[in-house]
Amino acid sequence: MPKKLIPMAIAYDFDGTLAPGNIQENSFIPAIGMMKAAFWKQNKARAEKHEADEILSYMTLMLERAATADVPVRKKDFAKHGQSVKLFPGAAKWFEHVNAYAKRRNVSLQHFIISSGIKEMIEATEIGKQFTKVFASSFAYDANGAAKWPALAINYTTKTQYLFRINKGSLSVHDHGLINNFVPHEDRPVPFTNMVFIGDGETDIPCMRLVRDQGGHSIAVYQPSSSKKKARAEKLITDKRADFIAPADYREGGRLDGIVCAIIDKVAANAAVRAMKRG
DSSP states (O other): OOOOOOOEEEEOBTTTTEEEEEEEGHHHHTTTTTTHHHHHHHHHHHHHHTTTTTHHHHHHHHHHHHTTTTTTBBHHHHHHHHTTTOOOOHHHHHHHHHHHHHHHHEEEEEEEEEEEEEEEHHHTTTTTOOOEEEEEOOOOOTTTEEEEEEEEETTTHHHHHHHHHHTTTTTOOOOOOOHOOOOGGGSSSOOOEEEEEEEEGGGGGHHHHHHHHOOOOEEOOOOEEEEHHHHHHHHHTTTTTTEEESSOOOOSHHHHHHHHHHHHHHHHHHHHHHHEEEH
């Protein structure tokens, strides 16, 4: 009989982790006639004024400014903005390589996005089809296909919910049954010990801390050309939020590749040890 594959998951932030900057800044914000700094400054001011969630606020601001600029906001329009997003080095080929490595170690590796960015844009990127599920902020659409209001807003604290969804196999966002049910750790589809979270900043701290505290691994990545972002990543190590830091370079043979492959080796070895204990 073939060996039972060992389940493992990598959850990624998107903005600043797999691609530089915020995904809305790539072409959408220029299309509505704004500079990115002005857009985020206006959003912060209105969120403070109304004591509003900044994610809900920016999504609403996107729709308001698009209406003023006569920019279409159908699902296919968001997808077009996503298709032109440039990724960090090696990201396009990362999944094929790391999946093959995991398979050689008898590990079944799944990939997930947990992001405050726009789901419709992320799914349309070059790597959008590589994920078992994209948990990201998204819109509700009317009968004509135009975005009308935010259907789901994911902020830095609510991100942790989706780690539990991966852990328990409850991937439907609207389903609150399984996610709230007690499930023994040994019966959960993806143990936290077999989970990796990769992110780049302060908004990822709750996810990094949760995965790390539950026995998994957290990796802070940074844009190689930015000493400021590297220092921010180093602080996540100092503050015991992350286990490792690495440049956001996904090419085979790089530091990030070495870290993830070593974790895969560890997951496989731990499974072998448990099997030996069972006799």
